[in-house]
Amino acid sequence: MRSVNIPPYALTILQWLFLALLATLAYLPGLDGSFTFDDISNIVFNPKIHATDLFSTLDALHSPFSSNRPLAMLSFALNHWRGGLDSSGYHLVNLLLHIANAVLLLRLSELLLNSVPSDGANVLYQKRQVAFWGTVLWMLNPVQVHAVTYVVQRMTVLATSFYLLALIAYVSHRQGRLTLRATVVAIALCFFLGMASKEIVATLPFALLLVEIIFFDGLSRQIVIWLGGSALAIFAVLAWLYLPNQWAGLFITLPDRNFSPWERVLTEARVLWYYLSLLSFPLPGRLLVSYENYPLSHSLLNPPTTLLAIVGLMGLGVGTWQLRRRTPFLAFSLLFFLLASSLEASFVNIEIAFLHRIYLPSLFLTIGLLAAVPLRFATRIMPLLLLLTVALAIGTQQRNESWVTEAGLWQGDLRNGDKTTRTILNLAIGLGDIGRAAEAIPLLEQTLSQTNDPGSRLRTLLLLGRSNYYTGHCDRALPFLERLHQEFGSWTEARFFEGICLLEEGRNDEASTIANEQITDRLGHYYGIVLQAQLAQRAGDHVQARTLLTEALVTLPQKQLSIRTLLRLHLANLELSEKQPQAAYQLYLQIIEDTPDNYFAWTQIYHMQMAANDREHAAKIRIFLESRGIKIEKER
Numbered sequence: 001m002r003s004v005n006i007p008p009y010a011l012t013i014l015q016w017l018f019l020a021l022l023a024t025l026a027y028l029p030g031l032d033g034s035f036t037f038d039d040i041s042n043i044v045f046n047p048k049i050h051a052t053d054l055f056s057t058l059d060a061l062h063s064p065f066s067s068n069r070p071l072a073m074l075s076f077a078l079n080h081w082r083g084g085l086d087s088s089g090y091h092l093v094n095l096l097l098h099i100a101n102a103v104l105l106l107r108l109s110e111l112l113l114n115s116v117p118s119d120g121a122n123v124l125y126q127k128r129q130v131a132f133w134g135t136v137l138w139m140l141n142p143v144q145v146h147a148v149t150y151v152v153q154r155m156t157v158l159a160t161s162f163y164l165l166a167l168i169a170y171v172s173h174r175q176g177r178l179t180l181r182a183t184v185v186a187i188a189l190c191f192f193l194g195m196a197s198k199e200i201v202a203t204l205p206f207a208l209l210l211v212e213i214i215f216f217d218g219l220s221r222q223i224v225i226w227l228g229g230s231a232l233a234i235f236a237v238l239a240w241l242y243l244p245n246q247w248a249g250l251f252i253t254l255p256d257r258n259f260s261p262w263e264r265v266l267t268e269a270r271v272l273w274y275y276l277s278l279l280s281f282p283l284p285g286r287l288l289v290s291y292e293n294y295p296l297s298h299s300l301l302n303p304p305t306t307l308l309a310i311v312g313l314m315g316l317g318v319g320t321w322q323l324r325r326r327t328p329f330l331a332f333s334l335l336f337f338l339l340a341s342s343l344e345a346s347f348v349n350i351e352i353a354f355l356h357r358i359y360l361p362s363l364f365l366t367i368g369l370l371a372a373v374p375l376r377f378a379t380r381i382m383p384l385l386l387l388l389t390v391a392l393a394i395g396t397q398q399r400n401e402s403w404v405t406e407a408g409l410w411q412g413d414l415r416n417g418d419k420t421t422r423t424i425l426n427l428a429i430g431l432g433d434i435g436r437a438a439e440a441i442p443l444l445e446q447t448l449s450q451t452n453d454p455g456s457r458l459r460t461l462l463l464l465g466r467s468n469y470y471t472g473h474c475d476r477a478l479p480f481l482e483r484l485h486q487e488f489g490s491w492t493e494a495r496f497f498e499g500i501c502l503l504e505e506g507r508n509d510e511a512s513t514i515a516n517e518q519i520t521d522r523l524g525h526y527y528g529i530v531l532q533a534q535l536a537q538r539a540g541d542h543v544q545a546r547t548l549l550t551e552a553l554v555t556l557p558q559k560q561l562s563i564r565t566l567l568r569l570h571l572a573n574l575e576l577s578e579k580q581p582q583a584a585y586q587l588y589l590q591i592i593e594d595t596p597d598n599y600f601a602w603t604q605i606y607h608m609q610m611a612a613n614d615r616e617h618a619a620k621i622r623i624f625l626e627s628r629g630i631k632i633e634k635e636r
Contacts, residue, residue: 015132019102019139023095026140026393030149030400031091032627034597036409038152041065043076044085044595045561051081071196072155085596090151097157098148102139104164106131109329109367111171115215116328116371127371133385134367140392142282143362145399146289146355153356155198160360162194163201170208174216200360203339205230210339214324214332259296261347266297268345269309271353275341278355279362282395285416289409291353293420313338333368337361405628406430421447421456428463434599434630437470458484462494465501474501492518496527503534511535526552526563530570537574545574561594569600581608599630606632 035044042065043049051057060077061070075093083089109131138144147153166187173183187208194201253260259267271294278286297306317338324331340361344350373381402412407430413423424447428440444467448460461484468477481498484491499514512535518528529552536545549571556564572587585608591601602625609618625632 011128015106016103019106019136020099022136022389022393023099023102023139026396027091027095027098027145027148027400029397030145030403031088031095033087033091033149033151033400033403034405034628035085035087035090035151036403036406037150039087039150042073042152043080043090045559047559047561049073049076049080050085051077054081057081066152066155069155069196069198071193072158072198075154075158084593087151087596090154091149094148094151094154094157097154097161098139098144101157101160101164102135104161104168105138105363105367106135108164108168108171109134109364111168111175112211112215112332113329113371115171115175130370130373131367133389134364134370136389137366137385137392138362140389140396141279141362141366142284142287142392142395142399143278143355143358145396145403146287147359149400149403150356153359156200156356156359159194159198159201160363162190162197163204163207163360164363166190166194166204167207167211170211171215174212200340200343202343206339207336210332210335214328214335257349257351259352261349263296263298264352265345265347266300266306266310267294267352269313270297270305272313272338272341272345273309274353275358275361276337279358279365282392284395284398284412287355287399288413288416288418290413290418290420290422290426292351292422293418294352296352327368327372329364329371330368333364336364405434407434407436407629421451421453421460425456425459425463428467432463432467432470433597434628435470435603436629436631437467440467441471454488458488458491461487462491462497465494465497469497469501474504477501478505490517492521492524492527495524496531499527499531500534503531503538508535508538526556526560526567530566533570533574537577542574542578546571549574565591565595565598572601572604581611584608599625599628603630603632 042063046063046065048059048063048065051059057074057077057080060073063070063073066073076090079090079093110128113127113131147156169178169183169186169190172178173180178186187204191201191204194204257264274294295303297303300307300310316334320331320334338361340363341357344357370381402408407427410423410427410430414427424443428437428444431437431440441464444460444464448457448464451457451460461480465477465481465484468474468480478498478501481494481501484494485498495514495518499511499518502508502511502514511531515528515531515535518524518531521528529548533545533548536542536548549567553564553567553571556567568587568591572584572591575581575584575587585605588601588604588608591598592605595601602621606618606621606625609615609621622632
């Protein structure tokens with residue numbers, strides 16, 4: 001690589017701008033993505049996040065969800081304060097944090113590479129190139145989409161930011177750029193803020209120790225002792241706080257899981273190798289939302305690859321440690337991968353595999369590989385780096401396109417061979433949410449005929465009832481809902497849909513029985529009110545129907561946003577039947593304000609704007625809906 005006469009500060013600015021441009025182009029489709037999965041509970045249906053002014057954002061510090069990550073929750077509240085539940089603002093903040101992490105990674109890598117002695121011409125320039133292209137490849141790897149575009153995983157991205165800042169502060173101090181007092185304050189603050197974002201920052205003291213030993217030869221014995229002691233103390237506190245009952249039940253199946261803590265530890269050894277393979281070959285068909293069907297390790301030899309994986313990880317750790325003198329950055333990158341993965345690859349009660357867990361551990365891997373390339377081959381690999389950059393950017397862009405809707409994500413997993421019951425059921429929910437429930441019915445019917453698991457059967461029967469109702473076939477929905485009631489007893493949502501379908505079929509007495517049953521049930525109370533309002537409306541008593549719904553909206557607890565949406569939908573439909581389109585229009589707007597991805601409300605507003613000849617605004621809504629796979633008629 002030949003030296004170019006560009007001032008260092010100008011080159012730095014150009015590199016930052018290039019990183020920002022590449023990330024923006026690759027992640028642009030994801031900015032329109034809807035809220036998905038844990039976004040719903042943590043953001044959409046979490047009243048503590050719904051700040052209306054700067055002071056009320058502090059309510060997020062007492063969130064009932066993810067309460068051990070208050071800083072991340074506070075950031076969501078700030079998003080809501082400025083933009084409500086418009087998901088694009090949340091995605092934009094995540095993207096900006098990802099770009100910031102790329103800039104921090106670039107700076108830290110340059111500092112670390114400068115700590116490695118080298119000989120030869122243009123070494124400084126080569127190190128900057130290694131750091132830059134390694135950062136680009138990390139930033140654009142499609143695997144990272146699951147941390148950046150999945151809104152709630154801002155927890156991971158934000159924690160990584162503080163992790164990188166702490167490492168930069170430490171390296172800057174060891175290179176004489178920062179005083180000891182400033183370094184201690186910076187690291188302590190970053191650790192505190194990082195832990196308030198996500199607990200993965202607990203490994204930070206060990207990472208500092210790793211940096212000290214590999215890049216500075218552990219010259220300061222006092223620092224090594226201090227870092228090692230701090231790391232062990234932090235791990236002891238975390239074990240005391242989070243794992244009080246794990247030690248006595250390593251072989252007991254975890255709640256809501258199909259594995260024990262011991263089986264999880266064994267399985268994670270294979271998962272770590274799988275993560276490395278995904279980073280190396282992030283082909284679209286290998287990137288799934290859920291890895292629920294990942295085969296478990298029940299013992300060291302069941303399957304046999306378990307023992308091989310464990311021995312391989314031990315060999316990887318020992319081997320890279322032996323190579324730390326010859327290729328320090330490569331050794332550091334691999335050891336850091338193992339270290340940063342350790343918490344989420346332990347016996348804690350979380351699912352086996354998720355791609356956002358790769359974000360922090362993978363930081364230095366591509367830079368480590370490039371740093372191991374001899375200087376004489378540096379110019380020869382440039383075309384390969386450019387080709388990889390383009391390929392990864394395209395892959396990331398395509399993966400972001402899948403995140404526009406939840407249905408799109410599950411359809412992608414289904415195409416990629418993940419035919420688990422969970423994937424099919426989640427796809428059915430997503431298709432129903434965007435008005436394409438008919439496409440889900442054949443999949444659900446096939447699933448019902450193949451599954452014997454009680455939980456899966458219950459959900460499948462409920463979704464078959466819902467999907468047939470959404471497509472206007474209550475005669476087909478009722479047998480599934482009645483079958484669910486016979487097999488599993490009274491389930492609130494299922495009984496509600498059964499009551500609605502009975503009303504559609506003209507079986508008012510049976511629907512009234514369900515309404516009275518639900519009105520006395522704590523969980524089903526407001527469902528019962530909706531059924532009573534429907535009965536009153538069908539009897540011609542529209543005043544009573546309106547009174548029931550409006551009074552329910554007043555008494556409904558604020559946190560029950562899904563029930564609030566249901567009440568408003570039925571009240572809006574009542575207003576339409578009473579020739580009160582403006583009142584209905586305002587109710588649909590309120591629904592969208594609370595749940596921006598309620599596509600039925602958007603569709604109703606579209607039809608109203610078309611009826612009012614407001615074609616300019618109607619066209620914008622139409623484009624928005626069709627971008628999410630919703631087909632609507634041009635006129636009503």
